[in-house]
Amino acid sequence: MSVTAPAVPHAPSERGWFQRNRMTLTPLLFLLPGVLFFAVYVVIPIFQSFQISLYEWDGLGEATYIGLGNYQELMTDRAFEVSIWNNVKWLVLYLLAIPAGLFIALFLNQTVVGIRLYKSLFFFPFVLSQVVVGLVFSWFYLPREGILNGVLAFFGLEPVNVLGDPTLATYGIIAAGLWPQTAYCMILYLTGLNAVDPEQIEAGRLDGAKGIRMLWYVVLPQLKPATFIAFVVTIIGALRSFDLISIMTNGGPFGSTRVLSFYMFEKALSEYGFRMGYGAAIAVVLFLIMLIFIGYFLWQMWQDEKEARR
Amino acid sequence: MFPTPIQKRPVAAQALYQGLLPIALIMWLLPLIAVALFSIRPFSDFGAGNYWGWPSSFEMFHNYGQVFFNSDMPRYLWNSVLITVPTVVGAVALSCMTGFALGIYRFRGNLLIFFMFIAGNFVPFQILMVPVRDFTVSAGLYDTKLGLVLFHIAFQTGFCTLFMRNFIRALPYELIEAARVEGVSEWRIFWYVVLPLMRPATAALSVLIFTFIWNDYFWALVLTQGPNAQPVTAGITSFNSQFVAQYHLMSAGSIVAAIPPVAMFFLMQRHFIAGLTLGAVK
Known part of the structure; x- marks a missing residue:
């Protein structure tokens, strides 16, 4: 097989791979820093909160998996009810x-x-x-x-x-x-x-x-x-x-x-104790609303x- | 024009309108006027029960002097500056790029990413609180200004991207096509063609983000705890416990804390309102 000039000349082949794909790569590169930041600080934490809401956790020690325990507790929590109504x-x-x-x-x-x-x-x-x-x-x-x-x-x-x-x-x-x-x-x-x-x-x-x-x-x-x-x-x-x-x-x-956003903070991060899991469960309810x-x-x-x- | 211009109404109605304007304004700003009056009273007025009457003496310099020279207030203000300004620069820079990518290029997932930014911008802070705090602590950034700045940049990128992308969409697309025909590289199109056209959007966003971040309280509470890193919104509560029940000083303190965004608004009013009302007119 001999190398012959193609009938249809290649798009300038001396240009690199990047040049050929620039219309797909440029937007990706421009998006990268913003998307990365946003993923780390906004998107992923949302899913993490869902996960944390299934645990009993004081924010420092070991977290214990309790399934829907936090949500069951919410059902009978008077303060939670007051918060919802205030919302x-x-x-x-x-x-x-x-x-x-x-x-x-x-x-x-x-x-x-x-x-x-x-x-x-x-x-x-x-x-x-x-x-x-x-x-x-x-x-x-x-x-x-x-x-x-x-x-x-x-x-x-x-x-x-x-x-x-x-x-x-x-x-x-x-x-x-x-x-x-x-x-x-x-x-x-x-x-x-x-x-x-x-x-x-x-x-x-x-x-x-x-x-x-x-x-x-x-x-x-x-x-x-x-x-x-x-x-x-x-x-x-x-x-x-x-x-x-x-x-x-x-x-x-x-x-x-109290409203949900305040009650969540109170439960998770104030003198009332560090109940991160319970707080996350309240946050999930607020998020769903x-x-x-x-x-x-x-x-x-x-x-x-x-x-x-x- | 709606309602009918007052000039087309009888003279009596015009006079009534002119009279009503200042009265309405005073009623609207009454709580603030009361605080401004508090802040120039001497302490003795409160003991004597003279709350709303004519101040027995004008102690403006004394009260505001206390705020500036006898409290941590200047430190908190400076922290606020050091948190707000880098956030504005960072968020605007990132969103110029994301806005450009989403506004100019057609690719699969474009709208999906755009809608992710919009949706993220609406979520309640509380759903982010525990993981973000945890992440900040483990990165060794708890109670630092940098920890707060990084979070703010990330979160504001959502709103800024919405803003920038819609602004870029409204630019004439022929400009970019013309540049491409000339063989200008994509990067240069961004830098030399689009960025200069985005100046009004950049100005409007900067003023808006400055105000949003300066006024943030929740994240300051979650990610900082002392005068080392706390911005003025969180610092004012410590200020108030230093001067508990001394309303003349507390009110002076909160007026000082409010001045930077108010000044920003009055200086950059056109940009501020243009930014805030984007999309209010089709």
């Missing part, structure tokens, strides 16, 4: 941030002198850390020094000790959380309102739509992307609530303000992707 309260009430944010956005969507500054000042609570928001509101609620009771007294009402009362404390914390969350939803809607098609508004006006009807039938449908994002960040925020509870009540009074929403969000985004692909 439900957080989820439902936190969603108020969306209409409240829309309301403020509509109020501020004008072009008068200084309105930009007003918008910024309404928004900036969102930039504060939850720790600071928690402190600010715990002082706001102080029975004697707090300005809330000052205002109540001004209107001749009885003073309340919001954070000291087991029936009120959770609502007090949620109210504090709603403050920055509403600001976030407001800015989403302000941006959305900016992009509302003026011609459709005019057409609506000609058809005699006004006020609430205009808002509902003409404006809100155009604000759908903003509403979706507001919904996503509000749900995630509600289920992530930890900082405010830790700062404002530390779970009290009498454990009445979150997974319902994550699944929904991803499905929505998947629909958008398909549309964008033409």
Whole structure:
């Protein structure tokens, strides 16, 4: 066999293997560091937590396999039940941030002198850390020094000790959380309102739509992307609530303000003992609740992707 | 424009609106205004029961001086800087690369990896807590700034990738094709064509991540424990136990802790809001 020149000349064969495969290799190389980091710190730990939740483990000594023992214990744990119910309260009430944010956005969507500054000042609570928001509101609620009771007294009402009362404390914390969350939803809607098609508004006006009807039938449908994002960040925020509870009540009074994220931390990493396995089991429950929403969000985004692909 | 521009309304309505604006703002910021007032009062005001009235004297310099010269606060602030800035650089750098890979190339598993980043970004922190803490301890990084930085970079890469990839998708693809026809290597396309176009996205992300990381409390609690490595969000609780029930100092301390992200927001407002509202408009 003699080597003859191929009828169809090879793609420049002096170029190396890398050059020939560069369209597959380049994205892989670019992805590698990010994916590696993300796998080590996010993806793998999720599976590890599932595994740890099957053990009784103090974080230092030997771990003992106990199967679903931790989950069985959860079923009869009163504090766990309280935490779940509080999570439900957080989820439902936190969603108020969306209409409240829309309301403020509509109020501020004008072009008068200084309105930009007003918008910024309404928004900036969102930039504060939850720790600071928690402190600010715990002082706001102080029975004697707090300005809330000052205002109540001004209107001749009885003073309340919001954070000291087991029936009120959770609502007090949620109210504090709603403050920055509403600001976030407001800015989403302000941006959305900016992009509302003026011609459709005019057409609506000609058809005699006004006020609430205009808002509902003409404006809100155009604000759908903003509403979706507001919904996503509000749900995630509600289920992530930890900082405010830790700062404002530390779970009290009498454990009445615990939520899953806080109770998990308490069990795994605080003076109540280092029960890593039990904590991991609580985290798994929280994760599964979150997974319902994550699944929904991803499905929505998947629909958008398909549309964008033409 | 919706609602109807106020200029088209009767003069009375306009005046009402102008009057309502400051009142609404004061009500909205009332808790914060109260704290700001606390922080300039003398201690004696609290003993005398003068909580919301006119301060009997203005002790701004004294109170804030205490925070800066008589507590660990400056140390915590510096720790926060040393944690936040490397995280911003690391997460933005990593996500420029992942965003480029996912936004430009078509390959099997592209969407899968992209959705992994998005999903990971939504998980509750608690599901990561025990393993991440364990890993950090065994790597000898517990109670170090580096331990915190590495975790933050990894976690923020999720959100940053979502952001960068969508931004790159919106760039004109013809630019990249033109460069390829010219024979420019892929690496050079990234460096000389795409990266310069990503500047606005990089700016927006940097400001956002700065705020997120500066304000982190949970991971500071899990991965650090003393003034050596704790950022200001965790340090403020020790600060508050140092000055327990001295509201004038505690409020000054929390205002100091809040200033850097607030300043960042007011200075970089356009970028900040552009980043935060990405996707809110189709």
